[in-house]
Amino acid sequence: MTDLSLNEVESLAAKVGRGAGFSWGLAEEIGRSARRLAQGGLPWADPLLTLAEKAEELQAPSSVRAEQWRERQSETGSTATLCPIRTAALLIDDPAMLRAAPLRLGNVGLPIWIVGVLAASSAVDGFEIAWPTASAWVGRQGVIPKASGDAWLTLVANVTISPSAAPSSEPRPLRRAIADDAVLTALGRFAARVNVPASENSRAKGAGGGSVDEE
Amino acid sequence: MRLDRLGASHPTRLSFLRTLMRRAARERWRVRRAEWAIGDAGYGHAVYSAAPPQRTYGLVAFSTPLEDSRRTDRVIAEAWDTSYVLYDGVPDADEIERLRQNAPLQEAGRYCARDLVLARANKSVRLFDAVVDALARGEQPDAALLASVGYLMRTTAVYGNGKFGIADREEIAERPELSGPFQAEMLTVWLIRSFTIDLAEHIAARRAPERAARLSPPLRRGLGVGNATGLGMAPFLVRHPVLMHNWFHAREAALARVRSQPGASGAAQAGFLAALAAMQDKVRTWRTADMRQTQAVAALDADLATLERKTAGLTHGAALPWDALYRFAEANLSLEGQEATVALILEPHGELIDDLAETMAADEDARFRIDGAMSCAALKAVIARDYAWARRYDFSQEQANARFWYVSAEKLEPRLGERSSEPGAEREQPLAVARDIEALSRALAEEPAPLAVADFLLRHPEWRHVVRRAQIAARHPYAEIRDNLIDAGMRPIDLLRSKLAFFGASRFDPRSDRWLRISLFAGEPFPEEIARESETIS
Numbered sequence: 001m002t003d004l005s006l007n008e009v010e011s012l013a014a015k016v017g018r019g020a021g022f023s024w025g026l027a028e029e030i031g032r033s034a035r036r037l038a039q040g041g042l043p044w045a046d047p048l049l050t051l052a053e054k055a056e057e058l059q060a061p062s063s064v065r066a067e068q069w070r071e072r073q074s075e076t077g078s079t080a081t082l083c084p085i086r087t088a089a090l091l092i093d094d095p096a097m098l099r100a101a102p103l104r105l106g107n108v109g110l111p112i113w114i115v116g117v118l119a120a121s122s123a124v125d126g127f128e129i130a131w132p133t134a135s136a137w138v139g140r141q142g143v144i145p146k147a148s149g150d151a152w153l154t155l156v157a158n159v160t161i162s163p164s165a166a167p168s169s170e171p172r173p174l175r176r177a178i179a180d181d182a183v184l185t186a187l188g189r190f191a192a193r194v195n196v197p198a199s200e201n202s203r204a205k206g207a208g209g210g211s212v213d214e215e
Numbered sequence: 216m217r218l219d220r221l222g223a224s225h226p227t228r229l230s231f232l233r234t235l236m237r238r239a240a241r242e243r244w245r246v247r248r249a250e251w252a253i254g255d256a257g258y259g260h261a262v263y264s265a266a267p268p269q270r271t272y273g274l275v276a277f278s279t280p281l282e283d284s285r286r287t288d289r290v291i292a293e294a295w296d297t298s299y300v301l302y303d304g305v306p307d308a309d310e311i312e313r314l315r316q317n318a319p320l321q322e323a324g325r326y327c328a329r330d331l332v333l334a335r336a337n338k339s340v341r342l343f344d345a346v347v348d349a350l351a352r353g354e355q356p357d358a359a360l361l362a363s364v365g366y367l368m369r370t371t372a373v374y375g376n377g378k379f380g381i382a383d384r385e386e387i388a389e390r391p392e393l394s395g396p397f398q399a400e401m402l403t404v405w406l407i408r409s410f411t412i413d414l415a416e417h418i419a420a421r422r423a424p425e426r427a428a429r430l431s432p433p434l435r436r437g438l439g440v441g442n443a444t445g446l447g448m449a450p451f452l453v454r455h456p457v458l459m460h461n462w463f464h465a466r467e468a469a470l471a472r473v474r475s476q477p478g479a480s481g482a483a484q485a486g487f488l489a490a491l492a493a494m495q496d497k498v499r500t501w502r503t504a505d506m507r508q509t510q511a512v513a514a515l516d517a518d519l520a521t522l523e524r525k526t527a528g529l530t531h532g533a534a535l536p537w538d539a540l541y542r543f544a545e546a547n548l549s550l551e552g553q554e555a556t557v558a559l560i561l562e563p564h565g566e567l568i569d570d571l572a573e574t575m576a577a578d579e580d581a582r583f584r585i586d587g588a589m590s591c592a593a594l595k596a597v598i599a600r601d602y603a604w605a606r607r608y609d610f611s612q613e614q615a616n617a618r619f620w621y622v623s624a625e626k627l628e629p630r631l632g633e634r635s636s637e638p639g640a641e642r643e644q645p646l647a648v649a650r651d652i653e654a655l656s657r658a659l660a661e662e663p664a665p666l667a668v669a670d671f672l673l674r675h676p677e678w679r680h681v682v683r684r685a686q687i688a689a690r691h692p693y694a695e696i697r698d699n700l701i702d703a704g705m706r707p708i709d710l711l712r713s714k715l716a717f718f719g720a721s722r723f724d725p726r727s728d729r730w731l732r733i734s735l736f737a738g739e740p741f742p743e744e745i746a747r748e749s750e751t752i753s
Contacts, residue, residue: 195621
């Protein structure tokens with residue numbers, strides 16, 4: 001296991017997100033979300049790897065579905081597995097969405113990322129995010145998880161987001177994160193996709209510095 | 216906020232090393248060499264402790280042998296003359312041993328939350344040996360030689376904020392002494408400066424115990440810590456638009472306060488003239504091999520002479536004397552001269568402006584959220600208002616789109632590639648702000664005007680980071696460098712100089728258009744002097 005700073009978590013997760021094909025802006029959200037998950041004591045490295053591996057299978061909510069959520073209508077006609085990042089990004093971008101809560105979102109892939117993205121947004125205060133095996137309270141003070149172990153790693157679930165008063169216990173954000181070395185190695189392969197391999201030309205120019213100190 | 220002006224930046228009294236020294240003097244920090252375990256040849260470790268009122272920090276310094284052929288300023292180096300960790304507290308023997316196993320390895324080591332800053336420095340071969348030789352002979356080194364280099368060692372990296380496992384910024388952000396930007400890094404460099412001189416004196420003393428001299432106080436005072444900075448630092452200002460706004464806003468607010476002063480007191484005029492004289496001294500010893508900078512320094516020298524001649528006439532009887540001086544500079548001096556004038560007229564106004572140093576940190580989290588309720592038409596209008604400057608460029612022309620920023624797989628550091636001749640443009644970093652803003656504006660024009668940005672981004676996530684920038688810039692007028700950062704003629708050192716001036720750097724010495732050397736703390740007091748000199752530090 002490796003002990004990591006939270007900045008390392010955020011930076012790695014953003015690169016992994018980009019390497020997995022998310023846009024730069026969504027990759028930023030993934031980085032911040034991973035940091036919040038780690039601070040909340042939730043798993044972040046395994047869910048990040050699964051997110052990267054399954055990114056291409058996950059779909060953005062359709063405009064029709066988004067309108068149904070806004071209007072508190074029952075979802076109809078979609079069996080696609082929702083991308084949790086793009087779904088949660090819509091929820092934090094559009095204040096009308098969370099004002100319509102409780103929301104029921106069907107077939108959300110890796111729902112832990114709904115927790116992460118909402119927790120990282122200053123727009124979100126006082127919601128419970130629940131699916132059959134786990135739930136978490138999310139607010140400006142942080143994240144309070146209610147589940148353990150593999151319960152967080154649900155691949156697909158129906159998710160409910162409900163307004164909820166802050167629990168009596170104050171969240172105590174963690175200041176460091178840990179990750180399994182094998183998982184970190186696998187994440188590193190996705191992160192490396194944002195980097196450009198050296199060429200003869202780039203090596204020659206480098207950052208511009210001289211090769212040997214002449215003073 | 217154009218690159219040519221940023222590339223003429225000068226440090227001011229709001230620069231971060233000045234802020235650190237003022238606080239240290241005001242609070243009478245206790246600074247001492249707490250441990251010295253350096254052998255005759257100059258290898259081993261030392262610990263310097265610095266104690267603000269609430270805490271103690273320890274700089275742990277390691278000096279290790281290094282073959283001359285391995286000494287390089289580039290980030291690709293794998294070994295250095297000296298390595299450092301700013302430690303949170305006073306390290307015990309076990310902690311020093313842990314750091315000894317890691318700090319000399321730098322990026323290849325691993326660090327923990329008690330390690331606040333990681334740095335390394337190489338000797339200036341030309342000067343370090345000459346100083347040791349002279350001191351060992353019982354003589355002072357040649358003052359001209361000292362002035363021509365300006366430092367015994369130069370840092371090639373100073374890492375903070377969680378890199379390689381060291382403490383996150385948020386660990387220290389609430390501590391008054393380190394809450395301002397780069398205060399932990401500045402403290403590290405300040406203490407490194409003491410170590411570099413102690414090390415040279417130590418080696419000389421061991422070589423000639425009976426005869427060796429110590430460096431005279433004036434020569435000592437003139438030495439700073441060098442720094443070699445390349446592309447790695449360049450994207451920082453672009454990646455932190457809120458922070459950049461706060462830095463420039465503080466400076467502009469300070470300038471506005473001074474320019475609106477209805478008079479110039481005798482003390483303020485004397486302070487200005489003293490600062491002018493000090494800058495003239497610095498300019499006379501400002502050495503650079505760069506032709507363009509040499510010309511700029513010569514122009515600055517002439518500008519300062521002009522200022523000296525004109526000051527009395529300009530300020531006498533003017534309703535707003537400092538404003539008159541500034542306007543004169545704007546109309547008559549080079550960019551270097553104008554930026555120097557800003558630094559000079561801020562200098563005697565500490566009581567009026569120093570509080571602005573407290574506004575230069577940034578809560579970037581609070582500004583991160585996208586306002587998805589904004590309509591596409593409103594966003595387009597915001598862009599038209601705030602990014603009119605971006606319309607100067609025609610990105611269909613090769614010149615405007617000539618380069619791309621990327622991260623190298625080899626060193627994980629930012630680099631600049633040529634789009635037409637180098638591979639990797641498909642992995643371009645999102646730093647081409649002007650081009651991307653223009654493209655976003657065109658994309659928004661295709662959308663129904665009332666469409667909410669949230670819905671636009673649902674279909675077009677590729678614009679998310681650009682939308683965020685535009686919304687930040689709408690509330691932060693100094694958030695953007697108003698130039699094309701991928702233009703064929705763009706000079707990265709302009710970005711570097713701006714940031715380094717905010718640090719408080721001097722002696723800007725461009726070595727190409729991509730990297731430069733500078734000096735930090737040259738001419739400033741040493742931390743161990745501050746208790747007895749606290750009245751003189753401003």
